[in-house]
Amino acid sequence: MTKPAPPQESRPAPEKDPATVAMGWLHTAKFLTTAPTLEFLPPHDYPEIAFVGRSNAGKSTCINTLTQQKRLAFASKTPGRTQSINLFTLGKQGVTDAVLADLPGYGYAAVPKQDKLRWQQVMANYLVSRENLRGVVLLVDPRHGLTELDDILLEVIRPRVEQGLKFLLLLTKADKLNRSEQTKALSIARLQAGGGEAKLFSALKKQGVEDAAMLLWQWIHPAPETA
Ligand SMILES: Nc1nc2c(ncn2[C@@H]2O[C@H](COP(=O)(O)OP(=O)(O)O)[C@@H](O)[C@H]2O)c(=O)[nH]1
Ligand SMILES: [Mg+2]
Numbered sequence: 001m002t003k004p005a006p007p008q009e010s011r012p013a014p015e016k017d018p019a020t021v022a023m024g025w026l027h028t029a030k031f032l033t034t035a036p037t038l039e040f041l042p043p044h045d046y047p048e049i050a051f052v053g054r055s056n057a058g059k060s061t062c063i064n065t066l067t068q069q070k071r072l073a074f075a076s077k078t079p080g081r082t083q084s085i086n087l088f089t090l091g092k093q094g095v096t097d098a099v100l101a102d103l104p105g106y107g108y109a110a111v112p113k114q115d116k117l118r119w120q121q122v123m124a125n126y127l128v129s130r131e132n133l134r135g136v137v138l139l140v141d142p143r144h145g146l147t148e149l150d151d152i153l154l155e156v157i158r159p160r161v162e163q164g165l166k167f168l169l170l171l172t173k174a175d176k177l178n179r180s181e182q183t184k185a186l187s188i189a190r191l192q193a194g195g196g197e198a199k200l201f202s203a204l205k206k207q208g209v210e211d212a213a214m215l216l217w218q219w220i221h222p223a224p225e226t227a
Contacts, residue, residue, distance in 0.1 A: 019210040022217035029067040053139030055105030058172035135166030142185035167196025
């Protein structure tokens with residue numbers, strides 16, 4: 001005698017694994033707007049995740065890799081060109097639930113000093129005052145480590161991290177380091193990240209992509225607190 005099939009309702013719903021969910025979510029990224037300065041940034045009601053880092057750290061490549069879109073953020077061999085703030089929406093089924101902010105890269109040597117100072121100010125203002133800022137991803141090329149400007153930025157956001165702002169120190173171009181260099185860079189970065197996290201990332205080798213994606217997903221969709 002053959003057993004009757006269990007009723008449909010009793011079967012568990014097929015669950016996608018967390019990496020697939022997070023990558024699918026990031027793939028929904030759409031250009032929202034660009035702003036030349038902070039005053040022109042439109043306010044919105046969604047939690048925002050900012051990508052910041054020294055010029056040439058691999059920020060555009062990282063955003064393109066995470067969103068699986070080749071030219072969402074303009075990646076260039078000529079550093080120091082992106083001098084505006086670009087916003088992208090995220091959300092499945094066309095329902096926005098978060099915004100990514102691509103902030104201008106800093107520290108490019110050929111930029112006049114006045115412009116550098118101006119942009120330092122813009123960054124600091126943004127990081128201190130942006131109301132719905134949920135998290136910050138600081139991209140660092142581990143071959144150079146934290147630069148002076150990265151340190152300044154860390155100092156600026158530290159009080160907010162202590163108050164719950166999410167923070168990820170992402171070590172880019174990990175493919176340029178061997179195994180032991182990666183391990184060493186990661187342990188240093190973990191100390192520097194303070195209350196935040198540190199991870200290795202390579203767009204070239206697709207290393208750490210899903211890990212970073214899942215973390216960003218969790219920032220925006222935190223699990224309900226268990227008592
Ligand atoms: N080997 C390697 N090179 C990378 C990686 N990510 C970015 N790059 C290179 O680093 C340079 C700067 O990248 P870009 O994304 O434009 O940096 P941004 O100025 O921070 O936006 C480019 O030549 C990229 O091809 C990576 O994961 N591995
Ligand atoms: Mg760029």
